[in-house]
Amino acid sequence: MERDIYEEIHDDFRELVKEFIKRYVTQEKMEQWEADGEVDRATMLAAAEQGLVGLSVPEEFGGAGMLEDYRFRSIVNEELIKSGTGASLAGAAGIQDDLAVPYLARFGTDAQKQKWLPKMATCEVLGALAMTEPGTGSDLRGVTTTAKKTDGGYIVNGAKTFISSGKTADMVVTFVKTGEGNRPDAFSLIIIESGMEGFDHGRKLNKMGAHGHDTAELSFVDVFVPDENLIGGVEGHGFVQLMENLPLERLSIGVVAAAISEAALGWTLEYTKSREAFGKPVADFQNSRFRLAEMATTVDVMWAFIDRAMRLFQKGELSADEAAKVKFWCTEREWEILDQGVQLHGGYGYITEYPITRAFLDARVHRIYGGTNEVMREIVARAVTGRK
Ligand SMILES: Cc1cc2nc3c(=O)[nH]c(=O)nc-3n(C[C@H](O)[C@H](O)[C@H](O)COP(=O)(O)OP(=O)(O)OC[C@H]3O[C@@H](n4cnc5c(N)ncnc54)[C@H](O)[C@@H]3O)c2cc1C
Incomplete structure (x- = not known):
């Protein structure tokens, strides 16, 4: 289902992100990050220079001024995840733009903004x-x-x-x-x-x-x-400041979950079309067709939900319970899609050379961090029932 939240400027930005990935996100680099357990600073600096990081820093401090418009951040996530580096570079970029910068940009004193934000926009300072x-x-x-x-x-x-x-x-x-x-x-x-x-x-x-x-x-x-x-x-003011930023953090996890789900569908389609069993592609068995149909439908529903949440967020209207719904529902669906994707890969789904397998392992934490999905359900239940 075609998404309608993006405009020409976003399409151009997507091309820029793809260009960056082609130049900087090589297989060798990804392996290096996994071996080192971190993304190297040079790549973070390059990503900031290209405008992939620093999106949430206000323009007057050298960023893109997109703290409230999550569409650009979504594109960064979508493309990096498709490239197979979701849990490395997309993760590091997300911490900078969604978890660290907003506390300075939203609540910092003028002196704090002056001191930290320009260097956070360039990734000279990571938070x-x-x-x-x-x-x-x-x-x-x-x-x-x-x-x-x-x-x-x-x-x-x-x-x-x-x-x-x-x-x-x-x-x-x-x-x-x-x-x-x-x-x-x-x-x-x-x-x-x-x-x-x-x-x-x-x-x-x-x-x-x-x-x-x-x-x-x-x-x-x-x-x-x-x-x-x-x-x-x-x-x-710390507790209130955290509460005010948590909807952004939870929206961002929802976006990552939808992007991984879409990528998982792509990897699974590709694999099942090329793998043969009993003389035909695995994709042609009725069970595979039904599972792929379910995965594709779920991905569409996820994006429809997320896109609505991004619009609300942009208007400053994404409430804590709505963000909690996004976080728990999308990460639960993501988990089901990944599990299904692994299953359709057969034994190869258990081998970490395959992106579906790595995504499966990376994504397990999505139901835990950013507030566990049990706590998210509590927040939603409180809003639904009016009872603590
Ligand atoms: C890879 C990773 C990255 C992380 N990154 C960060 C980070 O950058 N910054 C940061 O501050 N934290 C981070 N976290 C921490 C993460 O947010 C916490 O692990 C999470 O909030 C759960 O807290 P806990 O581990 O103490 O579990 P607990 O709070 O001890 O929960 C244990 C279990 O009890 C359940 N539970 C707890 N309370 C309730 C309740 N009221 N109702 C029902 N069930 C409940 C939980 O859902 C869970 O199943 C990260 C965690 C991981 C694994």
Whole structure:
């Protein structure tokens, strides 16, 4: 089903992204990222120069000013995922544009914007967002990393885990406790910079998939962080700032899920048309035809849903529960499509040389991060029933 959200400017942008992929995303590079567990900085710099990253940075700070218009970011995801590098380069780009930049662009003081955004637009500075801790993830108000006020700044102590881009980031937007108890105003977001004494990027975690993008444990031992790094310059706004950006994060996961589903359909079509069994292509068995028909229909419905969500987001009208619907529904469908795709590949579906297999392993986390799908259902249920 043809999508109608894109205009000529987006088509031109898509060509640019494809051109970039042709030049920079070689098989050798992808293998290197997976071996290193991270995307090299030179590629990030080149991607920013070509306009693939830095899309959410306001124009006055050197970006494309597309924080509210997710269509360009969607194109980046769609094309990178099709090329097979979804969990590496698309992942790293997503952390920069969807998780790190928005906190500066939306809530930063003028001085913070001036200091960070121009360098984030070029990827000279890479960011990360650290909320989750070893002892708490879904229940964010259970975090124990503290930032205690001292002369001219804060002393931060604690640990974060599962932080995407946590190893490569030059600065981490960190969710900390600045007050007592667990009321929303007890929390703040503070920028912790690489090289600050007592800040350790820890180890890269070994994961089931997404091997080309770093995920790390961070630790903070008596880290002095100056006042100027408190996002927005006022204590106690961290929880609300997170809540305001979560719809974007959840929309972005939905987009990735739809893009992977579409790519999985393509890989499966190609494979089943060329693989023969009992004297005919696997694609010609009635079961395969029905499964492919279901996959294609689901992909169309996903995009219709996502495109509607992107329009709402652009108008500033995508609510928390709608974003939660997008996140959980799309990632559940993605999982079914990938499972079906793997099945139709037979034994090759289990071999990681195949893009369907890597996508299957990479995508498992989509139902977990960005808020688990159980928590998403809770958010939707609260809105539907009006009960906590
Ligand atoms: C690869 C990867 C990358 C990540 N990147 C980041 C990042 O960049 N920054 C960051 O801050 N975090 C990141 N995370 C962390 C991720 O967001 C958390 O893992 C996730 O929110 C779940 O938290 P948890 O692991 O503590 O699980 P828990 O909260 O301990 O949940 C365990 C189980 O209990 C269920 N559960 C919990 N509460 C409820 C409830 N109220 N109702 C029903 N069921 C419930 C959950 O759904 C889950 O099934 C990442 C995680 C991974 C694996």
